[in-house]
Amino acid sequence: MLYRVEVSTKPGFPDARGESLRGQTRALGLTGIETIAVSDLYFLEGNLDDAAASRLTETLLYDPVVEQAVIHRIDKNMIHRRGAEDAEPKKDPPRSLRLSDESTCTIEVALRPGVTDSVAESLLAGARLIGVAGLARAATGQRYVIAGRTSPAEASRLAEGLLANVVIQTYTVDEPMAPSFIPTQVVDATVEVIPVTDADDERLAALSRERRLSLDLTEMQAIRDYYRREGREPTDIELEMLAQTWSEHCVHKTFKAIIEYEESGPDGAPVPGSQRTIDSLLKTFIRAATERVNKPWVRSAFVDNAGIIAFDDCFDLAFKVETHNHPSALEPFGGANTGVGGVIRDVIGVSARPIANTDILCFGPPDLPFDALPAGVLHPRRIADGVTAGIEDYGNKMGIPMVNGAILYDEGYTANPLVFCGSLGLLPRGAHRNRPQSGDLVVVIGGRTGRDGLRGATFSSMEMDHQTGQIAGTAVQIGHPIHEKQALEAVIQARDAGLYTAITDCGAGGLSSAVGEMAAELGAEIHLERAPLKYAGLRPWEIWLSEAQERMVLAVPPAHWPALRAICDGLDIEAFALGHFTGDGRLTLRYDGRIVGELSADFLHNGIPRRRLRATWARGEAEVKAEAKAEASNLNLNLNLRLLLASPDIRSKEDVVRRYDHEVQGATVVKPFVGRANAGPSDAAVLDLRFAIADFGFRNDTGALDPQFAIRNPQSPLPGVALSAGIAPARDGMDPYAMAWAAVDEAVRNCVAVGADPDRIALLDNFCWGNPNLPDRLGGLVRCTQGCYDAAVAYGAPFISGKDSLNNEYTGADGKKHAIPGTLLISALGIVPNVGRTVTSDLKAAGDRLYLVGESASSHREAAHSHKPLLAMTPGQKRDRLATYRTLHAAMRAGLVRACHDCSEGGLAVAAAEMVIGGGLGLELHFGVGAPLAVAPTGQVQDLPLLFDEAPGRLLVEVAPEHAAEFEAQMVGLPCAALGEVIAEPWLRVTGLTGELLIEAELAALEDAWRGHIR
């Protein structure tokens, strides 16, 4: 029997979801919609009768205080209506299933079969709990009743533009939705043999294309030659595993390639002497920087799933940032959701408990006209909403605070949004074990395996076109954060009990990647039929390659297996042994006993040919553009400041950030919002780990938890952690070399601004770039990594982890290529020596002095909407700001600094305005009255650059008058100028070099602008 249950809001109570949706219809250009009423749909199938359906509904599916429910027996009639008026179930008169009349339109939405539906899973679990054993299958959906004028075309626009994403959902208009049960499938043990040994180059290339292997000819040839040596043909599972292991996503072949680099002059001719062969960008620029700065507190860099540094004598910190760009473009919720889940698993994969998340997002302009959208691309607003909701869902449910982030907008991100997800973990030193032993079991804990996410690793390594959404639908997944939360708790318990010898996460490439890497030395024998499936019908290669989420792989000595299983049972999470590590160096895959794949681990991991790539850089482009922008203009400075504050990159992100829990775990002491009304912007987050550490048993003599005792020596200051980010997109021909410096500086500066020690900062690099096979794209990437090296060495900050996402290009139906601006994210993890001496950006007291620290340049963002920070640098042109940051930090540790804010987007003027908004106080500033203003050697002192300069290195610092002399004495010899003072009157006033009043703006007007309202 099949039942359909519809749960809606009772009359008299607000339908908050419907109200919120209605508000969003205007952005779709739909003006005739009066109301949207949202109902939840549940489909119940099995050996059920009316009483059982009724009981399930009453106990599990609706909230009788504010909701009502209608139960239909499908193909028959409505059986029950439950709600305000009816205290008892009763039979209603038969009614047809026609769902709407003329004045309304009805849209019903359901997930496609096979897409993770955690609500349906919970419903089945709930039915077992209350003893309704007959429920065999459950599915869910939503119903939207739209009142108002809607044409059929408008209904489809509403459905596809707001209510459903056809990549993962189906919808109907004015028709009842069929339940999205997965069709019953039979077990399918088919294994194909694919002939390659006799294939010519043409056939090899065709094979790579047909199976979407994303391998180039050289790689295909290497595979063919391997099988010639082996004297047999590959199976499908072997070929898929090779494609996954050798994918850009998993092996970073561009960063490891041999690159022939050359620069050309403005005339296009090669510059003599500029040719250079680079043997691996990773080795030459990234790892080399880490080795060169050689910090003793780096515990693990570029080896484990996350970079690890020392926190103190007993604890380490693990930090990782990942991107999930391609999936987020197609299905923003699921893409971002599983992006967060994936990076959290990286941290669990080094035996750490995640303690904070970060997110940096790049979207197309929110006001992009619909007709400017490339074919097959979701609107930026839709992508932004979905991504935000996906991050919210995963992070909040995992109970990990989201403490730092940024959002950037640029047309270049319209087809390729960027979603950077970071996670920080804490682990006791020595707790991470990563040496599997022969005989250890290969144990998988977490969610079940389904067809979700097949070929995600290869998918993320290719360019997208307007059909990608249809073809790659299975590459997108919806996460199940509760499975991951329980897997986390199981791993932490297993870690503390010493039950495993190695651990890694299942990410891109699924078991193939995770087990493949763990068994790289020992080899392993795997029995694929032992993997619990979400549904039958997966072929062996699909089980092996599935990217079903929320799975961790552990190497477990057989003696510990019962204990681990007991832990998992107690936490409602599945665990199963898939096979064991053998020691023979081969990966043997079996299904029901027979061998379906066998590969040498050495060929799998070392057999990939090195890529040889060509890179070119057209010299002088950035300089030329900089000159073109240098002419002065007649700006209304007050208006320009307000326009800058209101611009999407700069304005308050409170409506997004408040959707993330930033307080859970009780450690966030410099929060995303600071100041008098908890609304001013924060430069970086600071975490106070006293409770997290106390959890490990650092308690006082009587065994009681004592947060002060957590520092173990109450006389010494309590250290903390700062997290910050610097991001630089190569917009408008900005030089990627200078861009790397800017990103490194911004990340470091943000960290220093809240109180981190500049000599204890570690960096993560995340590159998002276009197609590296195009020499001009790769040329930019080479310059960017060069900049990373030079900047990291200059700041003494090692890279500990990084990731690249390439091929961020999109070919639209029009055949045109849409590439992103090359984008570098630098994330910084800094140690704060004393959480009692951290600093926030809000002004604290009238009468305090305000200083500008750092030198100004002669370039600036000229008009609010132009987004054209102008920077040009050449390698070797180093600006050492470390000495300045060290001195500023010393002043902070001495308690001399009351507020500090970095000058980033919009320069000094915006920074000052934000300090005013945060503090609820005013500022009276005069250029050139105090110590002379430091300006870059090439420039001259001018009002406009001083106000709006976005070049790196500048901070505004508030100092109490009684500490002013001491502060100034410490800063002698460094770029530091007194600008004026904090005033009680809520006005920002800036007087220029010639005594002209440049800015005079009231706090309320600045705050309005910063919240997006221009008066």
Place this chain on the structure above:
Amino acid sequence: MSAKPPILILHATGTNRDREATWAVELAGGAAEIVHVNQLFAGERRLADYRMLVLPGGFSYGDDLGAGKLWAVALRYRLGDDLAAFIASGRPVLGICNGFQALVKAGLLPGVRRQGSGVRGQAADGFLTPDPCSLAPAFTLTRNDSARFECRWVYLEPNPASPCIFTRGLPELIYCPVAHGEGKFAARDAKALADLEAAGLAALRYTGPAGAPAAYPWNPNGSQNDIAGVCNPQGNVLGLMPHPEDHLIPAHHPRYHRGERGMLGLPLFRNGVQYAGGL
């Protein structure tokens, strides 16, 4: 009494603020133990061995069928008698956020009134749920008016007329964060709400920086009568949406750097633990 009262912090699958609840209880002088509901169901631990119960925040079972719903069902079906006995014995029970939602949806808050329980006020039928297995509840926690999850700091004012043992004699307001999407306290009808108020069961209310009433965002979810927390007529069961366990030390205060101090959440736990210790 010198021994610390043993206090059970109940972990359901998806609970995530259990560690903070543990820290709060320990700072307040209790001996906390995190126990998964499965351990209670399996008989590995017994509720009766503890002096106080905390249901902490999180997303039990993903909140898939409504916030706290499945946890509530699990408690009613698997632990109903033990929990009823625990409450009837007068031992304190604290539900925070998801724990509050579970207690309400399990029919344990505002709670069963027993004949002659000696409760002040005119506790009327509106919120009585005599049989927890066939509920006709009068109150719920439903979607925020904003239709979204929000994390922000709020001020809580204790109701001096409440029988609640947790809020009794609190010296000042509590300032702490909320972090939820379904925290709007709503009554079936006006009478049920009036009865709840008359009995003093609205133990904690959102208030603005300039005093009551609290408008958005100070009342972050649209709760009727600004109700942030409710207790049972006996006063030993309290549920609240905000997180007092996230304001345990002065450094947690969002304006710590501006010199603002006080309004910690800790006294609420201290009241509960002291009460449990004195039983």
